[in-house]
Amino acid sequence: MGGSIANPMVSVDLSTTYLGLRLSNPFMIGASPLADHLDTARRLEDAGCAAIVLHSLFEEQISQAKSGRIRHLDPLDRQFAPVVSYFPEPEAYALGPAEYLEHLRRVKDAVKIPVIGSLNGTTAETWLKFAKLIQDAGADALELNTYEVVTEPAQTAMAIERGLRQIVQDLKHELKIPIAIKLSPYFTAFANVAREIERAGANGLVLFNRFLQPDIDIRHLSVWPRLDLSTSAELPLRLRWLAILRGELRCSLAATGGVVTPNDGIKAILAGADVVQMVSAILSHGPSYFAAMRDELRRWMESLEFARLEDVRGRVSLAKTEAPSAFERAQYIRTLSGWSSWLGYQAYVRAHEDDEPKPPS
Numbered sequence: 008m009g010g011s012i013a014n015p016m017v018s019v020d021l022s023t024t025y026l027g028l029r030l031s032n033p034f035m036i037g038a039s040p041l042a043d044h045l046d047t048a049r050r051l052e053d054a055g056c057a058a059i060v061l062h063s064l065f066e067e068q069i070s071q072a073k074s075g076r077i078r079h080l081d082p083l084d085r086q087f088a089p090v091v092s093y094f095p096e097p098e099a100y101a102l103g104p105a106e107y108l109e110h111l112r113r114v115k116d117a118v119k120i121p122v123i124g125s126l127n128g129t130t131a132e133t134w135l136k137f138a139k140l141i142q143d144a145g146a147d148a149l150e151l152n153t154y155e156v157v158t159e160p161a162q163t164a165m166a167i168e169r170g171l172r173q174i175v176q177d178l179k180h181e182l183k184i185p186i187a188i189k190l191s192p193y194f195t196a197f198a199n200v201a202r203e204i205e206r207a208g209a210n211g212l213v214l215f216n217r218f219l220q221p222d223i224d225i226r227h228l229s230v231w232p233r234l235d236l237s238t239s240a241e242l243p244l245r246l247r248w249l250a251i252l253r254g255e256l257r258c259s260l261a262a263t264g265g266v267v268t269p270n271d272g273i274k275a276i277l278a279g280a281d282v283v284q285m286v287s288a289i290l291s292h293g294p295s296y297f298a299a300m301r302d303e304l305r306r307w308m309e310s311l312e313f314a315r316l317e318d319v320r321g322r323v324s325l326a327k328t329e330a331p332s333a334f335e336r337a338q339y340i341r342t343l344s345g346w347s348s349w350l351g352y353q354a355y356v357r358a359h360e361d362d363e364p365k366p367p368s
């Protein structure tokens with residue numbers, strides 16, 4: 008086996024490269040309020056978290072601070088007041104744009120691991136110039152979250168994808184630091200979207216944005232914003248696309264969503280992730296969970312005699328599959344037509360979950 012070691016006492020190399028940044032291991036904190044306090048940022052680093060993504064600054068915040076408008080709408084114009092009122096007041100955000108930059112500088116001073124700024128927006132407009140200020144404040148990279156639920160029937164997929172590409176090109180034009188794009192899986196031809204975004208200059212893709220599904224309150228006949236922490240059930244969608252894209256793209260791939268246990272993290276790397284971003288599990292277990300993630304990965308690699316993370320990454324991907332589409336379709340058909348034996352297999356896997364892994368022959 009390539010990269011195998013004879014002596015399991017030889018230490019394994021967990022280091023990885025993400026967006027051109029060298030990281031000590033693949034586990035990092037995803038965009039969230041977890042690094043809003045300096046002491047938590049330090050605790051994350053002490054526990055072995057390899058990099059930090061700060062929470063996102065929203066396009067609407069930046070536009071409002073710059074021009075008093077949201078999406079070109081004036082909050083004082085009565086015609087637009089109802090639309091603008093959906094958005095929070097500027098004071099409701101944890102940090103305004105200027106405070107965000109100040110916080111970024113402080114986090115950079117407080118830790119040695121890379122710190123990645125985050126923007127959240129969907130239009131190729133002037134707010135993107137703010138990215139340059141994030142770079143100037145010392146960010147090692149920028150993550151752009153393109154969260155959008157497109158509800159306008161006249162808007163075409165082609166126009167949306169063109170808009171995305173334009174944003175990436177504009178950001179690339181503006182910045183020297185690497186950029187990662189956090190995407191939704193809901194595109195008709197996601198592999199093409201991913202490739203076009205890479206061609207537009209993205210240094211990495213973060214898969215996937217988790218769509219928050221608002222719920223309905225039947226007592227008050229209203230919508231309430233629902234935020235549940237994720238579970239491992241969300242992981243297979245990420246595994247599938249990591250596995251498909253690993254052999255197709257050269258840019259970095261980050262998994263986000265549904266990595267809750269060390270085994271989930273190992274699966275994401277096997278599928279092709281360079282790094283694994285975590286939020287829900289760290290909110291539940293605290294920063295020290297990073298040490299558990301790293302230790303379990305090391306133990307698993309030792310048990311299978313893997314010397315380097317590189318030997319693991321993408322090992323269970325479609326990189327070496329000649330016809331990925333046919334493979335996917337065949338898997339689908341096999342699963343449905345052989346469903347009874349798959350249920351038996353699942354029961355077998357569950358019954359042997361705690362067995363020691365054996366090196367592949």
Ligand SMILES: Cc1cc2nc3c(=O)[nH]c(=O)nc-3n(C[C@H](O)[C@H](O)[C@H](O)COP(=O)(O)O)c2cc1C
Nearest residue numbers: 037038039062063152237263264265266285286287
């Ligand atoms: C409380 C909370 C705040 C978050 N804030 C952001 C954010 O500001 N920007 C962003 O891109 N994602 C944000 N996310 C999404 C996470 O970065 C991550 O993609 C998602 O939670 C899935 O990862 P997980 O399964 O490890 O939680 C947030 C998630 C949570 C739970």
